[in-house]
Amino acid sequence: MAASWRQKPALIASCILGLSTAFVWSRYYKSAAFERPFHFSILTFLFSGLALPAYAKYIIHAESRYAPLSDGNPSTKISLADIIKSPLRLRSLSPSFALLLFCVVARTVLYWRTIRTIHCSWDGLQAFLPFLLAIYDLLELRPLHLPRNGHDAQGRTQGASSALKRYAVVALLWGLAATDTLLLSERTTGAICPAGPQIERFVPLAQLVTLALDAVLISHVAKLRQGGDGQLRTWSFLGTLFLTSAAALTFLAVWSSFDRANFQWNVFLSWLAVGDLIIDSLAVTIGIVSGVHLLGYAHPTSVSVLLTVSSIFVYIQWRIIDGTMIKVWSNWWGLVTGVWLFLGAGILLHLGRAANFQLPSSSGDGIVSRNRYGLFALVAFLLVFCQTLFMSPGGFRPTPAPIIADARRESDAWIASAGKSKSLEEAVSEYRRRYGVPPPPNFDKWYEFATSVESPIIDTFDQIHADLLPFWGTLPSVLRQRTTHLLEHPSLSMGGIIIEDGEIDISPHIHGTHRWMMDVTKDMLEPFARWLPDMQLAFNLDDECRVSVPLDRMEAYTQEGLKARARLASKQSLLPFGDAQDPPWVKDYLDADESIWSEQSPWFVARSKRQIFYEWISPTCPADSPVKKYRWWNRKAECLGCSAPHMTHGFVSNWTLSGDLCHQPDLAYLHGVLLSPSAMAPSHTLFPVFSQSRLYNFADVLYPSPWNFGEKVEIENNRTIPWDQKLNSVYWRGASSDGFAIHGSWQTFLRARFVHMAAQAKLSVRAKSLFNLIPSRRDLGISSLRSALTSSSSSSSSSSSPSSQPSQPRPSAAFADNHLAVNVSFVGNFNRCDDRDCAAEHVTFYGSPTADPPQPLDFQEHWRHRHLVDLDGAAFSGRFLPFLRSGSLPYRGALFRTWWEERVHAWRHFVPLDVRLGDLWPAVDYLAGPAGLPDADAIAQAGRDWALRSLRKEDMQVYMFRLLLEWGRLVDDRREDLGFALP
Incomplete structure (x- = not known):
């Protein structure tokens, strides 16, 4: 009977911990709480510091009747004042208290640093928490007193060491599988982690140190909970720890507020931020209380598995809804990691049960039979995989062809209506x-x-x-x-x-x-x-x-x-x-x-030089708009829901709506004029x-x-190059003019993200072109093949070294149709930036601090390329109208709108791009390939003809x-x- 009463709270606590973890992770990207790590941590620790003694007051005396670990008299009434005034005042000065206080405060500071540069972080590292706990336990190998089957688990040194080693190996492999799965399913905005010895490059290390601190914290809390020196003192000790942590973090926040920008950030909170802070702090507090309770009955590694599996499962559910997981699991390696992700979780539970540190059950044989963990996990994977097939949108590679057809009809109707009066x-x-x-x-x-x-x-x-x-x-x-x-x-x-x-x-x-x-x-x-x-x-x-x-x-x-x-x-x-x-x-x-x-x-x-989104954009939006409901603070992850109103199958289908910021809170960090305008006086x-x-x-x-x-900017003497003589290449030259780079803000600017994406795409496009080149050119002689490869190499080098005028011989039309070059680069020195950011931009885009910046090319070079990209600068780009007249295919990624918006039509006269740029390469892939080439030619010619008629x-x-x-x-x-x- 005692075992039953002891185990039921543990099972309830495990359920509450899993649910609270899932709830918090489901809100992770959309909650303003996580954008404010200090506010969030202070409030959470304050709630936790008060909740733990309260939990002890009302719960521990009931549990103490059955738990042999309690040293209190079960018939004695326990008051909150007694707990707070316990002898732990002296104990709070102990090395253990100092260690835990350091862990809590330091992990908050590191978490703040990670959030500030989230685009340099590695997703899924939390999956290594069970591994780190196992390693920590191996290093310490202290005896744990687990209340299982009415006896203490003593004498575990040799057996536990062997079990922990097996557990650590599986936990490491499981962490790798989880991280790889999250990496494969990652949908990023192209935010840049700067090259060179920049502080942002150490964010993954900060994440690992944070995990190590979590491992130390969890292990020590488990030691306190499973020790024999008084459970009431343990709860009060932990309450004091969290309250002290909240006080220390408050001091740091007040100290940082002497800076004016920090003061405004720390003090002036919107009602949305206040609500999110309260909700998520309470959710985490519930998780902390249930976790502390659970650590009195389960090994820390088992608790960590529960935490990490819950968080990763929520992440996978996001990816199932937006259709990403079916693409991941359609790849053999993604399928392997996916199966191991679930199977490994089952093996970890099995090893934990076998090593005598699994969650207790009323039967004494585990929650499920130990030889069925793997089968249970495999069935779970199959169920999730079937869910993926059922919920994911159809088609792996949709094309914009249906949107183009609709755009033609709508454009023709608009033009006819616009000039019908005679x-x-x-x-x-x-x-x-x-x-x-x-x-x-x-x-x-x-x-x-x-x-x-x-x-x-x-x-x-x-x-x-x-x-x-x-x-x-x-x-x-x-x-x-x-x-x-x-x-x-x-x-x-x-x-x-x-x-x-x-x-x-x-x-x-x-x-x-x-x-x-x-x-x-x-x-x-x-x-x-x-x-x-x-x-x-x-x-x-x-x-x-x-x-x-x-x-x-x-x-x-x-x-x-x-x-x-x-x-x-x-x-x-x-x-x-x-x-x-x-x-x-x-x-x-x-x-x-x-x-x-x-x-x-x-x-x-x-x-100027400060974010304007929530002061100058949000007030213009309706109360029920996404901007008023949540904040997408993660500048690394693409918000598919934010772009959904103006996208169809991954392409912009409503160009007018794509400029409305009220349904796109994620753009607060993805455009220079919204994040750090050079000159703004509104x-x-x-x-x-x-x-x-x-x-x-x-x-x-x-x-x-x-x-x-x-x-x-004009076409000299109106000399244009026919479409079939243009290079099948994506071409762009320009300056980083879309904002003032300060405190790393340039890392998410529109133009910087585009150039960075292009640099990555050049390698993959060239590799793909060379791979497809050889079998399709078997009829060519060796000299012809060598010439084709030389042309490909020359084109690629011109992309990476834009300072040199492209001098490669013009390929034949047939070769151009099968080979896409990416020819994109910044030119000149970076000047809209402070010294640190100027240097970081130079190294990131030009290779080294001493590299000479590429010089601008003759603007007339644009007309030799089929695919011309136009992007916002500090405002609209003045080159778009010449692009239309050139007979090349203009791609336009912009939030700024101009006088001619109503008369120039997306997918009829130009290719619209979402400013997140996730649709850029799919659009190029279609329009530069054989299937989309007729559409590309038609759009380019329609744009040219219409511009010569209506944009003079x-x-x-x-x-x-x-x-x-x-x-x-x-x-x-x-x-x-x-x-x-x-x-």
Whole structure:
């Protein structure tokens, strides 16, 4: 009877420990608690320090009636005060207490370091915990007093040593299998672990040391629990240990808060973070209490197997759901490691049972018969494997062919609808039908201009109306005042255009390096300026966007704007533009002296070199969006659920939605402008800022870029190379300009991840090409084969050494179709970085600290390659439009959106890429191969033809003319009476 009462709590504790471990691991990637190791540890140890004495107060006296280890009187009532005031105050100064305190605090610090650089960590190392415990036990070989079958397990030295050795060997092999399985199923973002002697390279060592500390901690707690010097003292001792650990970590956190950035991180917590910290801390506390209880009845290695198996099982369930495990187990090596993963767990349980340190059972023969552990584990594997087959999405290698077919139909329909009006009357009628209000004054002049330059788009300008709708909810006088505010503060880096009586002037106080942008913008407006009303415009001269309005305010602006437009729609008579505004446009700043350069605007705040996601993106999102529900802090692991809304079978199927950050919390760490922008001064107020590009969640007004209108990057003499003469290669050259590299932030920047992925892909692509080359070229002579291999080698070397102009002979079209080269590299020195990060980037991408950086090639080199990749920099990339016109196939990975988004269509004119880049090589593999080559050619030619029709300089002027007519009506005090009416 005593054995039964003793074993039931142990079995319950093992179940609770397994469930709590599974629960915590199921939340691991999505919980904000794990992003804050110090907060999480302090709260967990505080809860544990209080829970352990409480557990002793209410549970131990019941257990002590049956457990021979208790030294207390079972009839004595135990109070919490008695436990806390126990003689352990002296014992807390013992070496054992100091050792355990060091283990707890040190493992928290190491865990914090691992989380900070999680992309350099090794997944699955926790699987080696049973092995480390076995090794530790072998080194110590102390007698354990296990309450099994009513007697102590004494005299185990020789027998236990042999059993532990067998156990350690199996545990090591099992750890290797678990780590390998997790490695094979890993879906990474391409985050970079820098080369050279960087601190990030020691993260795996920190993980191993953390495991060693865990092994020491677990082993010593087991020794205390299974000792004979008083169980009540043990529980109180451990409670004191955890409370002291919480105090020590609190001191370290307060000390680190003298740094301003750390202070904000430590003190200002969102409600989401607070909730996650409480939930996960309580879950871990429950696990600690149940684990401490269990260590009084089971060997530490058995407890560690329970912990690691639970965590790895949860991980495998994730991979089953997203379809990764079926790919792993379709490979013979993955199947071998998978079988051993389950079988090894059964063998470990069997060896633990045979070595007399297995969990107790009521029968004394183990929870299951000892000779059935292996069979049980094998059956478990078969069940999980069948689950994998049932739950995994079908098809191992889906292609974008169905998406491409749909995109063609949708694009053709959009283009036909966008230009269907063939007369002014039809255009006016279509405008009213689409937008519910009359066109702005001088719409006839715009129509005349658009048709004179043969614009293919007459009717569809949804981008303009979406951009301007919130401003309809703001008074015209307020818009004018805010424009003036922008222009009278040069520190905001704004350029002004003043239009008065049809004449255009550029405002003063513009940095000389940016003056060209306003000169080009003035040239863009000249042909139609006489038809524009008087106005002042503030153009953002920085790359980054500037206006982020919280959702509740934006919805209020939108509702008021809809009401204002409804009042306009009801008017029977319409007025033209007028001259009188009250108050009028302010011009005092035009004559101001240089003292205004030092004036700072209270409406804009400096946010350079720091993460902006949760301050400037999250407030713009709905309450039920993923950004508001969880934080994906692991910058190493790909969040498939985050990209699922805009992906189909692994490819982007909704380009517009792919820019919405509200369902993509993982991107907080995967884009330079979100993680560490070089120049960011945003505002939460709806200022009328005109920007060349913006993030989906910002409210800047988009206008055609002076970079493109000024033809900063163009195809010389419009000389393009026919598709069948282009190299079948992926080509990119550029700078690491998408953020300011500080504290290792560059390791997850978009461009850095792409170049790093390309460097890895070059080796595999070249090996695959050479492997497939020989059998497919048996008809060639030795000299031909040697020539082909030389061409392949030359292409690869040009990829790794971009400073040299590619000089390999152009391969034949047939060879080019079967051979894909990857020709990608940064060029020049890294300069948007602090000294440490500049040096780390140089070593990582150029090989050594003394290596000369590759120099930029002639930009015209791009046109020789079929596959051209375009990626965000500090904002949008200005090279995309020339890519479209080149007849090559552009791939675009971007969060920034521009004025032409609605007229250039994904999978019809370019290949869209998710900024995680997990779809890049599958897309290239399809479009560069025989099956996808016709689609690649068709997309490239469609993009070129459409760009030459709809993305000319004249098309930019058509867009700008219409935008400013709409804006001129918005800033007019009589805007609800203004409009164009047919005579």
